[in-house]
Amino acid sequence: MSLQDELNRIALENGVQYFGVANLSEATDFIVDQGGGDLSEYPYAISIGIRLMDPIVDKLSHRNERSALLNYKHHAYDVINSRLDMVTSILSSHIQDNGYAALPLPSSKRIDDERICAQFSHKLAAHLSGFGWIGKSCLLITPDNGPRVRWATILTDAPLQPTGSSMESRCGSCSECVKICPVQAFTGRNFVEGESREMRYNARKCENYFKEMENNEQLAVCGLCVYVCPHGRKKN
Known part of the structure; x- marks a missing residue:
């Protein structure tokens, strides 16, 4: 069994539904700009995803x-973020035990x-x-479960085989995520390679919305763009 097959098996045994490998050579500039030059030393990324529970998302x-x-x-x-971090740690240890470098990245930590x-x-x-593709909500939209998946990443120099390539948007004229956003954080533009996030999404509006909820002693929870996407709701 190849190292990649072993990693895939371990991931699946630990509750991961999505296991993939990305070639990062075409995204070097973006990676350096966001995280620094050290990250560009790794040619591959392992992407893992865990699907969210529909009954929980549907209540949003x-x-x-x-x-x-x-x-x-x-x-x-x-809980899902903790599960993702545990799996990336397990997989990274396995990669290191096989003589390669691995850098697990936190599933949800801002720098x-x-x-x-x-x-x-x-x-x-x-x-x-x-x-999947980057939707108008700036979320990763999968064909089967829409944005109802959380993701984590391992950077590595292990000689893995990419599992796919970037997918063209299938959002079409749909703008449900744009309409439901309580602070109108999305512009409704489709994702364009190389275009800044600010052209599609005002993250500060979301940030202020969450702070306002906290100041009003409310639970700082939104997720309406996750809830409303037809690609996630189509089975309901």
């Missing part, structure tokens, strides 16, 4: 039900408060692994 429209929001924050965010971004874009790795 019930904004007056504290239990629905609490369940989403706990099970669809905190830049000004730009409101993490060290590395998990959506980028998933996109380049062939799992």
Whole structure:
């Protein structure tokens, strides 16, 4: 069994539904700009994803039900992120034991408060692994589960085989995520390679919305763009 097959097996045994490999050579400038030159030393990214529970996401429209929001924050965010971090740690140890370098990246940790971004874009790795496209919500949209997947990434120099390539947008004229956003954070533009995120998404509006909820002693939970996407709701 190849190293890649071993990693795939370990991931699946630990509850991961999506396991892919991305060639990062075409995204070097973006990676350096967001996370620094050290990250560009790794030619490949392993992208793993865990699907969110539909009954939890489907309750997000019930904004007056504290239990629905609490369940989403706990099970669809905190717990899933912890599971992803555990799996990336396990996989990275296995890669290192086989003589290669591996850098697991936190599933949800911000490093830049000004730009409101993490060290590395998990959506980028998933996109380049062939799992989906970047939607008008700036989320990674999968054909089968829409944006109802959380992602994490391992950077590595292990000689792995890419599992796919970037997928063209299938959003079409749909703008459900744009319309439902309570702070109108999305412009409705389709993703364009090389175009800045700000052309499509005002992260500061989301940031201020969450702060406002916290200041009002409310649960800082939204996720309406995750809930409403037809590619995730089509089975309901």
